[in-house]
Amino acid sequence: MGKVLPTLQKRRASLASGRAQQQVLSRVPLERSFRESLFASGLHPLRATGIGTLQVNVGKKCNQTCHHCHVDAGPDRTEMMPDEVVDAFLDVLGRTDIPVLDITGGAPEIHKRFDEMVIRAREMGRKVIDRCNLTITLLPNYSYLPEFLAEHQVEVVASLPYFKEGQTDAQRGDGVFQQSIEALRRLNAQGYGQPGSGLTLNLVTNPVGAFLPANQEAMEIRWRRELRLRFGIEFNHLFTITNLPISRFLEYLQESGNLEAYMTRLVNAYNPAAAAHVMCRDTLSVGWDGTLYDCDFNQMLELPLEGSAPRTIMDFDQALLEEREIAIGPHCYGCTAGAGSSCGGAVT
């Protein structure tokens, strides 16, 4: 892999702080606030509808330093979910019927208890999602992953911004594209993405720049053709995800002079149907230190849960959390623009 960029935290950039990011966003003039848009759509206050997914961010360490990363993850990050938090979320899974465990990071596979999280959640009969950057599976200590993930029927959601090298490396770092293709081949060889295997391989694409993602359905058709023709790669679905103005993507927007125009673009593309189906309504996000959030984006902005909802996974209260009011901000326009955006792609 090419040169690894330092994270915001390593550079001691002001945007390393979630609160500083919130302040920057609050200063961007918008035609209407997200709250006003929700009001106009009859959706305020936005409330959770349940907990269909427990999304755990197990740490910020990653072998890549992607330019758009909302986590500010990278090799220099040291935050890693401690044992008591891992035990607590596995305990919550065990005493509830939350059907999906979504493991993210950083590169979540780096966590020393990643395998155990997978095995125990699968033993409980839960669907497990691994948000994989692909290149991690080529590193010597992690080359067992394709076989391990297949053995435990983990759904792999893998990042690949484009089917060409230039755009992919521009976003994710020099050399990432070729390594990602090799990683996809190894996953395919285990049966991932192959018809009838039962092993799901979904790809995620974020726009390489300050614009909205293309139509997910149309892109999936094109990606399938291109990846098959160029590299013989198979996959199940393509998820298009909007870049949220958080962390390193926020820094890019500021430095490129695109911040205000990008926020205007998001506001103008506000879609009430997408707002009604935002993923935070059905997801509970757990930070590496056990703090609870409405989503991974709020987590990075250090935007805590609203009201009387418990604040940590150790104080989990299903009834209170399932009807909590969602904490919102201008960044939420990123999930409601156009066809909407979530960890599972478009929502409409």
Add this chain to the structure above:
Amino acid sequence: MADHYYNSPDLKRFSEIGKEAPELADAFFAWYGKVFEEGALTAREKALIALAVSHAVQCPYCIEAWTDGCLEKGSDAEEMTEAIHVAAAIRGGASLVHGVQMRNHLEKLGM
């Protein structure tokens, strides 16, 4: 002249064209929207055509709007650059092919 003749924010005022002739404007915008829907051509292909034509008619508003449009339909810079070469080739060819008119006239006047 201090001001530019073409200002990017003016594109947002396009709908003002309907102030004096609302029915015509409504018909135009409805038709315009319909043209770019998915059809026998994909919306992405239509956006690439629109980008090429924008360059052929040299409309700064259109170039900006359809650069956005192409990106948000999933095209990349390589495809977009090839599209405007198509426009440029037709424009260049259209000039050059008129050389036949020149030759016709030359042949008429010459000995």
